[in-house]
Amino acid sequence: MAGSSVQARDIHGGVHLHQPAPPGRPPVPRQLLPVPAHFTGRAGDLRALDALRAARRASAPQVAVVSGPAGVGKTALASRWLSALTPEFPDGQLYADLRGHTPGGPAGPTEALAGFLRALGAASIPGSLAEQAALWRSLTAGLRLVVMLDNALSAAQVRTLLPAAPGSLVVVTSRHRLTGLGVDGAGFHQVGMLDPAAALELFARGVGGDRVAADRPAAREVVDLCARLPLAVCLAAAQLAARPRRPVAALASALTRGRGPLETLGVEGDTAVRTALDESFAALPARAADAYRRMGLLPVTRYDGPMAGAVCGVPPEEAEDLLELLLEVNLLEEAAPGSAPGDRYRFHDLVRLHAGGRAEADLPEPERRATLRRFADWCLATATSAEALLTPSHRTLDRDYAHPPVPPVAFDAQGPALAWLDEHRFDLMAAVRLAAREGWDASAWQLVDAMWPLFLRLRPYDLWTEAHALGLAAARRAGHRAGEGRMLTSGGNGLCHTGRFDEAARWFEDALRHAGEDGDERQRAQALHGLGRAHFGAGRTQDAERHYAHALALREAIGYTRGAALSRVCLGEIALTHDRPGLAAERLATARAELVAEGDSYDAARALALLGHATARGGHARTGMRRLLRALVEFENAGSVHWQARTMEYLGQACQEHRALAEAARWFTRSLALYDPVSPTDATRLRARLRELPPRPRPGL
Structure with a gap:
């Protein structure tokens, strides 16, 4: 992969930066559901929607509400109409099922927003609804998008999901008329029975x-x-x-x-x-009828062969055949465009209710519970398989299964493992809630523990904090001390990411107390490191330094080299905060060497970026920038957008400090381009840096 490079004579000469083009946008999203093959008889409805479109206001996104009774074909009509408008919306089509009438309750706005933001290229999703909504408005301000919000329950559920761009079109389907959206300029169309x-x-x-x-x-x-x-x-x-x-x-x-x-x-x-x-x-064969009933019990909205096979106790290949049979008789629908048959299916709301009703009528209560437990165990086993590949140092606690999936799920590479966690994040969260509700406490906290790579790499902050609150309560009910400690430290990290530093400190203090009672020095060091992070985030740098130093000493004493290096990285950051770049560079150089030796390439790149920043601040600009550019290449290879942006910001600061203002402006601009879809707070800081530069930057040093 082509990275960034630097050529320099000496620091009194000129610095010439050769920068690759900024990363391109992700593929244009095409998320509309496929139009049913037998769609017919809606010419009048299509003309009515065209009339609504013609009457749109040019100054705001158009909103069209398509309402009607369940099963009347609202989704098919909207999909058919929007598919014909594709050329008018070059920036893509987004789809979300808001689940307005499902037994599990409607989808929260953060669930749909997070999906939209990821589809538009956001590598990290803000933790709060307000930040997500602000980022959504920023990303869509200049786009021409189609947004389909299916199965909406209320106007309030929809309003947060409206894009900012006047050139966009939003279609909302609902069993209710949603007249409250009239204040947002919505037009309304009621769908009736076929003639x-x-x-x-x-x-x-x-x-x-x-x-x-x-x-x-x-x-x-x-x-x-x-x-x-x-x-x-x-x-x-x-x-x-x-x-x-x-x-x-x-x-x-x-x-x-x-x-x-x-x-x-x-x-x-x-x-x-x-x-x-x-x-x-x-009319269904017995095995297909059994699959239909059991799938109707699950707290999910999409299904695939491995999931169906696990809950029905049959091999995935046989489950695929059963799903295709249910699709053939219209009891299942394809869930996503372009997917191969058997990959992803969904029930219509009314069909799901019927399937669940058949399960209630036909299956004894113990068998219904066993079906749900098999679903939870399948989620746990598959997530644990992904965890073992993605974060092997974290995969240390036992797993308990009532129905271990056969054959066990295995991943052959990190990419598919992380993709599975990403695609199934809401299924996994549903399994956590199910296990907590049913009293399967070991399954509940172990599921949360197995989801760690998802939280660490993809940062779904709302799920991170909710899952750990449920997992902590479950571990405490189960009396599992190691599980409770893991929930406290992993959950405390999530709270730090959402800016709840004082609450995070309380979680880490609980973890520290428990580790002391249990004589667990490694867990004690983990809690101390977490306390350092919470205090650092809250601006209490002296407290943070004290806790990090204590964690470092413990980790060195027990021979936990990687953990010691991570504490050293944090101490290097604190030295930079105190404007002691020489001390920071000393700590970070040691940490970098240790992390490379441990095979932790991601954290080694973090240490290198901070080391380059410290070196440049210490007056050695050429060496510092060479290290920063090397770190940038490593982050590009790892796909870490946040740290690419941070490293570019450091490069801009180095150029600014040494009066290479044109280069500083270019690095800050590139950093801002990456931060914009990821972090509104960081993007605001970069805009301020650009405003502080003179209007005509002078090239060269």
Whole structure:
């Protein structure tokens, strides 16, 4: 990988910086759900949405609310309309399921915002909702985006997710009209049932025109019994398509059996859907029916083969076949565009409720609990496998399984392991909440412990703090001292990242007291190091230095070389804060050598960046900048955006101090470009640095 380089004669001559282009934007997001293959009959609705679009205000993002009863096809209609508008929005399409009517409750705004920010290139997500919303507005201010907010519960849930750009379009689907969004300039469209001809065409597309033509009166009866609700019509069509010898009239008879005349159907088609779902479920093979029931119990919204195999007790390959069968009969939907069949699936809200209801009716309570426990154990085993590869020094505590997944999950490289943690972060969090609620305390805190690489590398601060609060309570209920200590120190780090330094100090003090009682010197040193970090963040540098020094002494005494080096790095930072660059350089050089010897390339690069900064501040600009540029290359190779930006800022400071103002401006500008989508606080500091430079920087030294 091409990095940055420096050529210099001596410090009295000229410094010429050859910089690679700033990192490019990530791929343009294309997150809209696929349009169903049999979509039909919505020409009037599409014209109405086009009319809303034509009436938009040019000064604000357009918001269109598409409302209607469950199963009427709001999501399919919105996806179809937006897919035709793709050329008008070159900066991409974002999608979020707000889960307004799921048993687990609606999605919080931080969940959707974090996903959007990552899709737009943010490598680190701020901890608070206010900071996330500010970053969202900053990132979208100049973009032309489509944002689809599916299954919204309320106007308040939506409002935080509106982008800032006047050229963007937001489509909200909801069972409610959400008239409160009128103050945001929203337009509204209510979706009704299909007209009789369109409903019959939709049925014919799913079943086959010849079969419908052979018994058109029975086909009309089926679509009327389905209340012309698209979800019910598609379910009925899928039943017949899967059973080619079954007459259409037989399905019509089954839909009316024991259920009374058409007039008894619910106004919004609920009864029609329930009837169609009951018939679809009755036609499933036993193994597929069992998978349908068990998946309906899980506290997640997306499914894949390994997850389904674990909860059903079958190999992943067999689970993939079962998922494809459920997809074939319209009981599952594809969850993401471009994904291979079996990779990712989701239930429609009404189908998920039906599947959960079948589980409640058909499975004994112990079997339902066993299904949920298998899900928790699968999450724990897979996350632990990723943890062992990504952070082996952290993978030290035992794991307890009621149903160990067979075969065990394994990753062959760090990239796929981290990608799995990222993709399943909300599934893992759901498993933590489930385990805490069900009293599986060992599973709860161990799940949190296994998620450490996710917290450390991807920084989902809201999940970090919530998970550790649940994990700490679970470890204490379980009476597991090592687990409690791990939750206190790992959770204290999360609190530091969110700026809650005094609260973090209390967690680290608890950890220190427990480690002293248990005679655990390594954990005691960890707590002292954490206390140093909390005090440093709060601006109490003398207290921080005292705790770091104590941690260093303990770590050296027990032979924990890597930990000692990390404490030395922090002491080097404190020396820089006290304007003692010589002492800082001494500490950081030692730490760098130790971390390289330990094979910790990431922390070794951190030590090198700080060493370069200390060296430049100590008057040795050429050597300092050479070290900074080498650190920058290491961070580029590691993909660490935050530390790339910080190192560029140090380079800018070195140039500024030695009057190379044009180069300083370039480094500060590059640093700002990286900080902008990552950290509003750091970005504000870089803008201030740029404003402090003279308007016409003088090139050279």
